[in-house]
Amino acid sequence: MVAAAIETIAEEGYPRASFSRIARRAGLSSTGLISYHFAGKADLMSEVTQDILGRFAEHVLAQSDDGSPAGELRTFIRANLEFMSAHRLDMLALARIQAHQPIAGQAEVDGEPPVTVVAQDQRRLAEVLRRGQDTGQFRPFDPQVVAGFILALRNHVIEQSADPAADMTAIGTELESTVSAMITITGER
Amino acid sequence: MVAAAIETIAEEGYPRASFSRIARRAGLSSTGLISYHFAGKADLMSEVTQDILGRFAEHVLAQSDDGSPAGELRTFIRANLEFMSAHRLDMLALARIQAHQPIAGQAEVDGEPPVTVVAQDQRRLAEVLRRGQDTGQFRPFDPQVVAGFILALRNHVIEQSADPAADMTAIGTELESTVSAMITITGER
Amino acid sequence: MVAAAIETIAEEGYPRASFSRIARRAGLSSTGLISYHFAGKADLMSEVTQDILGRFAEHVLAQSDDGSPAGELRTFIRANLEFMSAHRLDMLALARIQAHQPIAGQAEVDGEPPVTVVAQDQRRLAEVLRRGQDTGQFRPFDPQVVAGFILALRNHVIEQSADPAADMTAIGTELESTVSAMITITGER
Amino acid sequence: MVAAAIETIAEEGYPRASFSRIARRAGLSSTGLISYHFAGKADLMSEVTQDILGRFAEHVLAQSDDGSPAGELRTFIRANLEFMSAHRLDMLALARIQAHQPIAGQAEVDGEPPVTVVAQDQRRLAEVLRRGQDTGQFRPFDPQVVAGFILALRNHVIEQSADPAADMTAIGTELESTVSAMITITGER
DNA sequence: AATGAATGAGTGTTCATTCAT
DNA sequence: AATGAATGAACACTCATTCAT
Numbered sequence: 001m002v003a004a005a006i007e008t009i010a011e012e013g014y015p016r017a018s019f020s021r022i023a024r025r026a027g028l029s030s031t032g033l034i035s036y037h038f039a040g041k042a043d044l045m046s047e048v049t050q051d052i053l054g055r056f057a058e059h060v061l062a063q064s065d066d067g068s069p070a071g072e073l074r075t076f077i078r079a080n081l082e083f084m085s086a087h088r089l090d091m092l093a094l095a096r097i098q099a100h101q102p103i104a105g106q107a108e109v110d111g112e113p114p115v116t117v118v119a120q121d122q123r124r125l126a127e128v129l130r131r132g133q134d135t136g137q138f139r140p141f142d143p144q145v146v147a148g149f150i151l152a153l154r155n156h157v158i159e160q161s162a163d164p165a166a167d168m169t170a171i172g173t174e175l176e177s178t179v180s181a182m183i184t185i186t187g188e189r
Numbered sequence: 190m191v192a193a194a195i196e197t198i199a200e201e202g203y204p205r206a207s208f209s210r211i212a213r214r215a216g217l218s219s220t221g222l223i224s225y226h227f228a229g230k231a232d233l234m235s236e237v238t239q240d241i242l243g244r245f246a247e248h249v250l251a252q253s254d255d256g257s258p259a260g261e262l263r264t265f266i267r268a269n270l271e272f273m274s275a276h277r278l279d280m281l282a283l284a285r286i287q288a289h290q291p292i293a294g295q296a297e298v299d300g301e302p303p304v305t306v307v308a309q310d311q312r313r314l315a316e317v318l319r320r321g322q323d324t325g326q327f328r329p330f331d332p333q334v335v336a337g338f339i340l341a342l343r344n345h346v347i348e349q350s351a352d353p354a355a356d357m358t359a360i361g362t363e364l365e366s367t368v369s370a371m372i373t374i375t376g377e378r
Numbered sequence: 379m380v381a382a383a384i385e386t387i388a389e390e391g392y393p394r395a396s397f398s399r400i401a402r403r404a405g406l407s408s409t410g411l412i413s414y415h416f417a418g419k420a421d422l423m424s425e426v427t428q429d430i431l432g433r434f435a436e437h438v439l440a441q442s443d444d445g446s447p448a449g450e451l452r453t454f455i456r457a458n459l460e461f462m463s464a465h466r467l468d469m470l471a472l473a474r475i476q477a478h479q480p481i482a483g484q485a486e487v488d489g490e491p492p493v494t495v496v497a498q499d500q501r502r503l504a505e506v507l508r509r510g511q512d513t514g515q516f517r518p519f520d521p522q523v524v525a526g527f528i529l530a531l532r533n534h535v536i537e538q539s540a541d542p543a544a545d546m547t548a549i550g551t552e553l554e555s556t557v558s559a560m561i562t563i564t565g566e567r
Numbered sequence: 568m569v570a571a572a573i574e575t576i577a578e579e580g581y582p583r584a585s586f587s588r589i590a591r592r593a594g595l596s597s598t599g600l601i602s603y604h605f606a607g608k609a610d611l612m613s614e615v616t617q618d619i620l621g622r623f624a625e626h627v628l629a630q631s632d633d634g635s636p637a638g639e640l641r642t643f644i645r646a647n648l649e650f651m652s653a654h655r656l657d658m659l660a661l662a663r664i665q666a667h668q669p670i671a672g673q674a675e676v677d678g679e680p681p682v683t684v685v686a687q688d689q690r691r692l693a694e695v696l697r698r699g700q701d702t703g704q705f706r707p708f709d710p711q712v713v714a715g716f717i718l719a720l721r722n723h724v725i726e727q728s729a730d731p732a733a734d735m736t737a738i739g740t741e742l743e744s745t746v747s748a749m750i751t752i753t754g755e756r
Numbered sequence: 757a758a759t760g761a762a763t764g765a766g767t768g769t770t771c772a773t774t775c776a777t
Numbered sequence: 778a779a780t781g782a783a784t785g786a787a788c789a790c791t792c793a794t795t796c797a798t
Contacts, residue, residue: 029758141367156338182367225783406780
């Protein structure tokens with residue numbers, strides 16, 4: 001059911017991912033079961049997010065890295081790219097769910113805000129960047145802001161992967177070198 | 190009416206920008222009038238896009254630039270940032286309309302695809318980048334891909350501007366230096 | 379304006395003959411004028427009916443006939459067929475308006491019922507048929523009922539004329555001989 | 568639901584047979600369920616047509632007929648009349664659906680045209696007529712055209728049955744003798 | 757676990773009509 | 778006479794959700 005939701009979002013787009021379309025793809029003949037298992041659409045999306053994120057975390061944890069900020073960053077990017085190529089639909093669905101999350105603080109009165117993966121990622125990434133600045137490897141910049149930039153680029157690359165014609169290895173390589181150029185100290189400037 | 194649409198998209202998000210919500214914001218008592226003036230939702234969005242783009246183009250044309258690729262790029266970024274701070278809602282609406290444009294080749298049977306501003310922007314930007322590489326100012330990279338990256342960053346910054354708490358001048362400054370670092374030749378690496 | 383209504387009904391069908399479509403065809407840029415000149419849609423249709431009927435009556439009156447019931451009937455059929463071929467759109471529009479008239483006694487509380495041309499025609503035709511029976515030329519039948527039949531056939535022929543591929547002269551000839559066979563005394567039976 | 572549609576069409580007319588009115592008559596509180604069960608309005612109408620036609624076919628098959636063209640024709644007319652008196656609303660609805668089917672080639676882009684029962688009926692009837700001519704029982708005429716005439720008369724009779732004041736047995740009898748007179752060889756002329 | 761009927765709110769769109777200009 | 782903005786009701790249709798089975 002979660003899998004069907006992922007497929008639907010990735011292949012038909014978030015706005016078209018209605019319960020009926022998801023049910024049809026899941027081989028169900030009624031949307032009733034989805035409503036029975038999940039508290040609502042937001043809950044289903046949250047579950048989908050958790051599911052993808054869980055598998056993503058596993059993959060990232062399996063990566064070795066030399067512990068240096070530059071290494072960690074490279075590992076992060078590479079893990080993203082690898083997972084992306086292995087689980088294109090998952091990443092695409094994830095990115096789209098995030099992109100369509102209702103604007104913060106709006107229509108959210110009823111309790112906990114939706115899972116914002118980006119915020120977590122961004123905090124962790126910013127921490128790595130800050131360490132890289134402390135060791136003098138990285139040029140001076142606002143770690144929070146640049147972390148946001150890097151994630152924006154990653155999401156852009158994910159979105160590109162929706163187009164089957166896109167040369168993902170080329171784009172991936174470019175992402176690596178671009179991020180590297182973005183943060184390392186340049187000769188001139 | 191176009192103005193009401195912009196406000197609605199910027200403040201409530203694209204998916205919530207239904208004709209009824211736009212009509213309410215425009216002081217109309219019925220959605221009928223919107224359908225009367227515009228051929229459909231796509232047409233309204235196209236009109237909104239043209240409206241914002243027209244004013245944006247005016248602003249950009251008023252910018253001076255020294256003709257060098259680096260100068261043109263800086264001008265492009267600055268014009269974006271300036272217009273963004275002066276017309277936050279417009280830029281936000283514009284970015285969201287583009288982001289929610291249906292995926293190419295999907296449900297597009299009816300003929301001409303929707304106005305994709307991004308594609309145009311990207312082509313022009315790529316051209317500037319290529320010229321910068323020819324003159325040896327920019328490091329080697331795929332101009333098309335990196336142009337996409339730069340626009341993704343710009344859109345990310347626009348999206349940030351939806352949050353009233355965001356320090357836009359800081360983010361803007363960071364955008365300029367980051368883009369500069371992304372493309373210029375670095376000493377090491 | 380009446381002319382535009384006729385064209386619209388004949389070429390696009392009654393259900394599509396909205397004020398806006400009629401206005402467009404009339405070269406008007408607003409439906410307002412139609413509502414200004416006519417008390418409502420029913421009134422416009424009534425006016426259209428009267429217009430066509432007036433011209434139709436003129437044409438029929440110009441026909442000579444020998445005064446015998448059979449002659450009058452033949453004249454009626456011929457006049458219909460001639461007018462039909464000369465004013466295809468008019469006849470088509472007329473038939474369609476009649477066909478789409480709301481069912482008698484329904485939603486008509488507000489006063490006079492719509493002009494039912496058929497009822498008038500039928501009464502006059504029945505009278506001719508009765509006279510033919512009195513003179514022994516026609517076989518015995520219920521004049522009212524058979525008058526209805528003849529008009530139904532005429533309307534069917536009109537409706538056929540909407541199809542440009544239909545061979546109207548053949549159908550017209552067939553109509554004449556069929557009606558003749560319907561009412562005259564047969565040898566056997 | 569199909570039954571409610573039939574009632575609505577028969578009692579209020581085709582143009583007034585909107586989903587809401589049908590739903591109201593079916594005891595539903597929303598039109599949603601109709602859209603849930605049928606792919607669209609055309610589908611509902613097609614379903615209604617099939618439903619009535621199925622029951623009609625049953626009735627006709629139960630009729631005995633001597634195999635001669637004249638016998639087949641008489642059987643066809645009688646079966647129509649009988650079924651009509653037993654299922655007045657059904658026949659009325661059926662006739663109206665057919666009458667309001669959009670004109671061929673108009674707004675039909677989407678592929679298969681709507682179920683045109685009339686066309687089938689007409690072809691079968693024309694075949695019977697042609698056989699009658701071959702055996703010398705029927706007078707010479709264009710079978711296709713006259714088949715159209717006979718169906719027009721039948722539909723006219725059906726339409727008459729909408730008026731509760733109409734004397735259907737009288738009209739039915741008249742229909743039989745009229746059709747008989749229409750096609751059989753007359754002494755004079 | 758799974759179905760399918762049912763609901764009510766909401767979507768964009770069309771329509772006849774009104775009215776100030 | 779003619780326009781164009783504005784209205785409110787109606788239209789077919791989609792959606793998430795509920796509920797009895």
